[in-house]
Amino acid sequence: MTTRIVELRRGILKKNDELAAGLRQSYAAAGVLVLNLVSSPGAGKTAFLEWTLRELKARGSRVAALVGDLETDNDARRLAASGAPVRQINTHGICHLDAEMIGKHLDGWEGVALSGLDYLFIENVGNLVCPSSYDLGEKIRVALLSVTEGEDKPLKYPTMFNSADAAVITKMDIAEPCDFDLDLALKNINEIRPGIRIFETSAKTGAGMGEWLAYLAAERAGRNG
């Protein structure tokens, strides 16, 4: 037996990383702020995004959204009610979005050009594990956590929360009946991702959303360092 070791030192997701780097360049060239929204199923990504799209549009911003789900275009139809262009990505069983899917759905998106947008939101597949491995070229990864899920979600899914740039606590309007311990949730998020910007929100009452919009505007203007 003549054995030999071949050194490779190559990223397994190199293809995705390269595609994501290309996307990141085209987002920057077009001057569009791209956000990737991740959470468990049912955390309220769609309601949060509905509110965000509607309010940004009302303030004259040019917004669009790509929304990932295994099946159905229910979320795209919900989000389209905001008047913003929305495109559904059905992964047909795949548990995450990847850079190739994003690229394909940006190409040939009728009536939508990156250069004509201020914000592009990508609503990932509801899953707190797999999407953390796949860079979509986004500037900001937003991890959402609802008050119904328990304060220890960040400790249970540290890889996702650690990869996030901002965290959003949703459904704050029902925090009390859920016995949600806000201080504990904030502490847990901070243990996993020290110093992360955290928003306490309700898409139903609009609580905390002003701060979120101010953050978006500052990020887009490049003022948040």
Add this chain to the structure above:
Amino acid sequence: MHELSIVTSIVETVTETLAGLPEPSRGARVLEVRLRVGALASVVPDSLTFCYDIAAEGTPLEGSRLVVNVLPVVVHCERCAEDATLDGVQSFRCPRCGELCGEIRQGRELEIESFEIDEDKVEERA
């Protein structure tokens, strides 16, 4: 649950690299593939090895072994001005001084380090 797509990518990468090697390595059988997987990489080593045999079937990697080397998280502590290795991923505090550390120096790796081949077992080629 994306381990199958990850092992498929491993099999493709090794197969392509092998085909690009000079004789007699080209077309050799693969004995072992070694990975470096960070504790923050979101993949489960057992699931990788479980899917591996299925993905390797019918390729030069069939029958080979997947070795997963798990790397702990290393953070940089501003206060100590030094890197520190964490025991787990439940708290990103410096084990020396207790300071929260935001800067990750190691732990997100997901890469093929190397693979071992047997040049005597060259595949039949047309």
